Amino acid sequence: MIQDIFSTWGKYYYVFIDGIKWTFALTVITMIFGLPLGAVISFMNMSKNKILNGISGIYVGLIRGTPFLLQLYFFWLWLPKVVPFEMSERQSIIVALIISSSAYVSEIIRAGIQAVDAGQWEAAKSLGIRSSYTMRYIIMPQAIKNILPALGNQFITMLKETSLASIFFVGELMTAWKTVQNATYQPLPALVIVGIIYLIMTYTLTFVLKKYERRLAESDR
Amino acid sequence: MTDDILIKVEGLEKSFGSLRVLKGINQTIKTGEVVSVIGPSGGGKSTFLRCINLLETPTAGKIYFEGKEVTAPGVNADKYRRQLGMVFQHFNVFPNLTVMQNITLAPILEKKMPKDQAEKLALDLLKTIGMEDKKDEYPKKLSGGQKQRLAIVRALAMQPKAILFDEPTSALDPEMVKGVLNVIKQLVQSGMTIVIVTHEMGFAREVSDRVLFMDGGVIAEEGTPQQIFENPQNPRTKEFLSQVL
Numbered sequence: 001m002i003q004d005i006f007s008t009w010g011k012y013y014y015v016f017i018d019g020i021k022w023t024f025a026l027t028v029i030t031m032i033f034g035l036p037l038g039a040v041i042s043f044m045n046m047s048k049n050k051i052l053n054g055i056s057g058i059y060v061g062l063i064r065g066t067p068f069l070l071q072l073y074f075f076w077l078w079l080p081k082v083v084p085f086e087m088s089e090r091q092s093i094i095v096a097l098i099i100s101s102s103a104y105v106s107e108i109i110r111a112g113i114q115a116v117d118a119g120q121w122e123a124a125k126s127l128g129i130r131s132s133y134t135m136r137y138i139i140m141p142q143a144i145k146n147i148l149p150a151l152g153n154q155f156i157t158m159l160k161e162t163s164l165a166s167i168f169f170v171g172e173l174m175t176a177w178k179t180v181q182n183a184t185y186q187p188l189p190a191l192v193i194v195g196i197i198y199l200i201m202t203y204t205l206t207f208v209l210k211k212y213e214r215r216l217a218e219s220d221r
Numbered sequence: 222m223t224d225d226i227l228i229k230v231e232g233l234e235k236s237f238g239s240l241r242v243l244k245g246i247n248q249t250i251k252t253g254e255v256v257s258v259i260g261p262s263g264g265g266k267s268t269f270l271r272c273i274n275l276l277e278t279p280t281a282g283k284i285y286f287e288g289k290e291v292t293a294p295g296v297n298a299d300k301y302r303r304q305l306g307m308v309f310q311h312f313n314v315f316p317n318l319t320v321m322q323n324i325t326l327a328p329i330l331e332k333k334m335p336k337d338q339a340e341k342l343a344l345d346l347l348k349t350i351g352m353e354d355k356k357d358e359y360p361k362k363l364s365g366g367q368k369q370r371l372a373i374v375r376a377l378a379m380q381p382k383a384i385l386f387d388e389p390t391s392a393l394d395p396e397m398v399k400g401v402l403n404v405i406k407q408l409v410q411s412g413m414t415i416v417i418v419t420h421e422m423g424f425a426r427e428v429s430d431r432v433l434f435m436d437g438g439v440i441a442e443e444g445t446p447q448q449i450f451e452n453p454q455n456p457r458t459k460e461f462l463s464q465v466l
Contacts, residue, residue: 117313119309119311119313120313120315122276122307122309122313123307123309123313123314123315123372124315124327125276125298125299125302126274126276126302126305126306126307126309126376127302127303127306127326127327127331127375127376127379128299128300128301128303128304128327128331128379129299129326129327129330129331130299130331133330137318137326137330138315138317138318138326141317142316142317
């Protein structure tokens, strides 16, 4: 078994490396676009405007209430029909990833902001500071310390979630496993390799995040 | 104290859902007057104070500040509050800002005061409370008493026409209480208009021009400190004072 693993890696390492690249790229793209979208959704969610509020509530409710796999299928089937341009499978999947993560990101941001003591709002109000300034100078700097660690965890979750996209052969790590398995007729060694790669990626990220969180805590003096 | 009416409250009522917390309050507070609000918990003292600067929206009634109705639709509450400081039981200093920034933030943002002028004002204020050496510290390094004194000068930096105190010493360790009360006394001597909700009966008796006893959402009795503390008329006032004195 161990020998099979090494020989599989030796022969097909470039397939796995390609998988790593795609897994990482999908995750980063998802977070880069999911973050601002999530921020907008969370602000809609917290706004006093009932329409914005309703829209964001339904958005988050639909995404959190249905399986990610279903969402992948949905956007894969539906998007190419409604967009006025040619859309690749991979692009549909990326859109699905972004939309799904934005709902979770919006909840992280909302929770982070609402965790700031209500007394902070009241003190700012009592000084006559308008709410946009209060948000910018008082609430957000405090909320960010709740939000960043949770976003880091979301990043790790997304890294693993991209594996579901392998159903559509988007080229990430689990697709790499399928590719190698088809070539070798031996699914297990390749699966172990992919598992080890995932572990290395998530452990590295966790390590970096922990270090960063500690620095964040130190600055909080 | 002058005869100018600074704050006028008419028929103020406040309900939270089906709970009626304030059941019709009428009060006038004159410029330079020091008014203490005492009474049992749940009697509506804090809610009364919070309604005055519109942190709570009154369910009914009107509030006037310098003759203008601030409960009227279209009134900019932020602008109104810039003239009316408030100090909270739990200090509510801004932990992400230094002592100096806590004080200068509102004057710089909302009064368009130049930064150096705001910092000079802040430093002068810090000197009056003996905290000028703490100007670059973050609140985390301060004691409760220091936080509360900071909160008081933060309110003063907006040069308000009156300050509302909501149980300013209730969350303090006993040894911190005196220092904060002394700062409030300095304010009283400077002629500041003050409304203070407090459980410090000795303090209320010493500094107040007028004492309001609130119970069950109404002002059950009011008078000079002598009248309230030495010769209370309402049986509920008597009962309350017999329990706390």
